[in-house]
Amino acid sequence: MIRREWLLGVGLISGGLGVGLASSAPAWAQNASAIGTVAAVKPDAFGAAPGAAEQTLVIGAGLVENETIRTTADGTANVIFADRSTLTVGKGSQVVLDKFVYDPATGNGGLALDLAQGALRFVGGKLSKGGNVAVKTPTATMTVRGGIALFYFPPGGGDGYAVFLYGQELKNETTGESIFRPGFAFKFPADGGPPVLIKITDEELANILKNFNTESGFAGRFPDQDLALLENNPDLINDLRKQIEEQTQTNNPALESLRQFIATNAIPDTNPYPSSS
Known part of the structure; x- marks a missing residue:
């Protein structure tokens, strides 16, 4: 029997299935300026395009470059990009979609995200295979190559984490250090000290996953129909x-x-x- 807790951790359900089973007419096919589309949302989650008022996110809504996604303590949102990258914005989070450029013919381009606070789960698509995905956090800029990663910087302060769950590499561009082995993480101490390379514990992973799941705990319930x-x-x-x-x-x-x-x-x-x- 496949372990639901690790599916929740690596995001193969919320990310992988969201890509494979998404609508055949995503928002960017209808709106040339859209860089991604909302694939799933749980109230309350909001989006604010540059110079525009904040609006409640709905499934199928197109998202543009430099749009800010904000969630409340109960809200989450899943976003799909044209290269099959997906991200899940966790509870109490704020993320800016800094950049998305993608040429389907060549696979070239780049994706940049800015996590101001909260939790973000990234499942790499074609752009990540070339290491062209950057996630800026409050303390460092990370790049993801061919993989799946979690980023968590709690609102109001506390230890931050950049967790490598799957793939080829998670690199801290600020220090030049890289993680190549899944299950390890950069831990950013709340006191502002330098990041520490750690092996993520079940308890630490459980606390991060609480920010994505409607039920707390490492082995939070997952609907049988989704499995x-x-x-x-x-x-x-x-x-x-x-x-x-x-x-x-x-x-x-x-x-x-x-x-x-x-x-x-x-x-x-x-x-x-x-x-x-």
């Missing part, structure tokens, strides 16, 4: 299979859970990936 979407989506399963086979971190619980799920799932490999790929 069924994953279990009954062969294309997504095959994509996960390829990603997992490319990884070497055998001691990562998130990957191990997915390995076990794929090994026991009855879904046939309808589009197998050659071992040489």
Whole structure:
């Protein structure tokens, strides 16, 4: 049985399924100035384009460059970009969509986000494969390459975190340090001291995940119907299979859970990936 808590951690449901099962007519297809679209929202979440009044976010709404997303203590929002990157803005957060440039023909471009406070979960798309994704936090600028990361800087102060959950690299551009192993994080002390490289504990991860889930706790409840979407989506399963086979971190619980799920799932490999790929 796949572990719901690690699915919540790596964002394969809220991020990966949001990409794969989103509307076939996203906002940027209808509005040339839009850089992304709202895929899911829980009140209260708001968006403010440059020079415009703040408005309540709704599913399908287009978002523009330099738009500010703000959530209350109960609000969350999921955003999808054209390169299949997704981000989840957690509770009590404020994020600015600084930049999004993407050429589908070449895969070139860049994505820049500014997290002023709160929680942000990023699931990389095509741009992140080239390391062209930057997340500015209150204390450092981070880049994500081919991966999934959590960022948490609590409103009102407290220890901040940049957690590497999956992929190739999470780099602190301010110090030049990088994390290549999932399950590790940069911890930014509340007293303003230099960041510390740590192995994220279950308790620390649980406290961060509370900012995304409607129920608190590491193993917060997750709707069975949403898990069924994953279990009954062969294309997504095959994509996960390829990603997992490319990884070497055998001691990562998130990957191990997915390995076990794929090994026991009855879904046939309808589009197998050659071992040489």
